[in-house]
Amino acid sequence: MASEAPSVQADGRRAGRRPATSAAELEHLALRMFTEQGFDETTVDDIAREAGIGRRTVFRYFASKNDLAWGxxxxxxxxxxxxxxxxxxxxxxxxxxxxxxxxxxxxxxxxxxxxxxxxxxxxxxxxxxxxxxxxxxxxxxxxxxxxxxxxxxxxxxxxxxxxxxxxxxxxxxxxxxxxxxxxxxxxxxxxxxxxxxxxxxxxx
Incomplete structure (x- = not known):
């Protein structure tokens, strides 16, 4: 039997996913999204939502979207x-x-x-x-x-x-x-x- 699609929380993040809690985790997530979706097409809000953290938390790790690419x-x-x-x-x-x-x-x-x-x-x-x-x-x-x-x-x-x-x-x-x-x-x-x-x- 096919598995059910993962549920999505109100903030858009898939339920049950552990939030990104380190700069390395966030960097890897961003790199994956950039290469799969395109750099221009991926926003900081998209990354924050996928990581299960707030936009401000992203900027505590990295000063800009460009800096995410450089790790x-x-x-x-x-x-x-x-x-x-x-x-x-x-x-x-x-x-x-x-x-x-x-x-x-x-x-x-x-x-x-x-x-x-x-x-x-x-x-x-x-x-x-x-x-x-x-x-x-x-x-x-x-x-x-x-x-x-x-x-x-x-x-x-x-x-x-x-x-x-x-x-x-x-x-x-x-x-x-x-x-x-x-x-x-x-x-x-x-x-x-x-x-x-x-x-x-x-x-x-």
């Missing part, structure tokens, strides 16, 4: 900033950057499918592009600040900015390759891309 990017970025600051001063600059960037992009296996959803959404959704520019700029600033300290130049000087932009470029390209190639290893592709950059594309 805990800011916390990861602060971890990378700390790793760069703690690196031994005699370790070559590019080696430090390589390790920090690979660590920044290393996720538990259980998060792999969610990461693929997130990056497909971020790189392929026009409505997220302006917000993505701000996020990428924050990432570049962390790298440029590290390089500037190492070379004794202002953070806005050409060398720190060029190094930061080059590393961001190969990182984004590695993600694009990973998304196109199915189940291949993201960190492996990224390591290969960073090695190409580190050798000045000597293979050419």
């Amino acid at each position: 805990n990017f800011d916390a990861h970025l602060e971890d990378m900033r700390a790793a760069l600051a703690d690196a031994p001063p005699d370790e070559p600059m590019l080696a430090v950057l390589r390790r920090a960037i690979l660590d920044f992009n290393t996720y538990p296996a259980a998060e792999g499918a969610w990461l693929r959803r997130r990056m497909t959404l971020i790189l392929g959704t026009p409505a997220l592009q302006a917000h993505s520019t701000l996020r990428f700029e924050s990432w570049r600033t962390v790298v440029a600040e590290f390089v500037a300290r190492r070379v004794g130049q202002p953070v806005g000087a050409l060398l720190p900015q060029a190094v930061a932009a080059a590393h961001l470029g190969v990182a984004v390209t590695a993600y694009e390759q990973w998304l196109r190639s199915g189940d291949t290893d993201l960190v492996g592709i990224l390591a290969e891309a960073l090695d190409l950059l580190g050798t000045g594309f000597a293979a050419l």
Whole structure:
């Protein structure tokens, strides 16, 4: 016998569903809704209703709908900033950057499918592009600040900015390759891309 459809409460949430109680749960729910329904078509109210929480609670976890797509990017970025600051001063600059960037992009296996959803959404959704520019700029600033300290130049000087932009470029390209190639290893592709950059594309 076919099962009965789940009942719906007055707030539109399916009865019996446990409310989302963490930022990670809310992030995963939002990513699922964005990829299944479309980013533009999914509102914060839709997410709150599905999560079984109020709209204000959503904004306690995330400042905007755009931030839901990025998850805990800011916390990861602060971890990378700390790793760069703690690196031994005699370790070559590019080696430090390589390790920090690979660590920044290393996720538990259980998060792999969610990461693929997130990056497909971020790189392929026009409505997220302006917000993505701000996020990428924050990432570049962390790298440029590290390089500037190492070379004794202002953070806005050409060398720190060029190094930061080059590393961001190969990182984004590695993600694009990973998304196109199915189940291949993201960190492996990224390591290969960073090695190409580190050798000045000597293979050419």
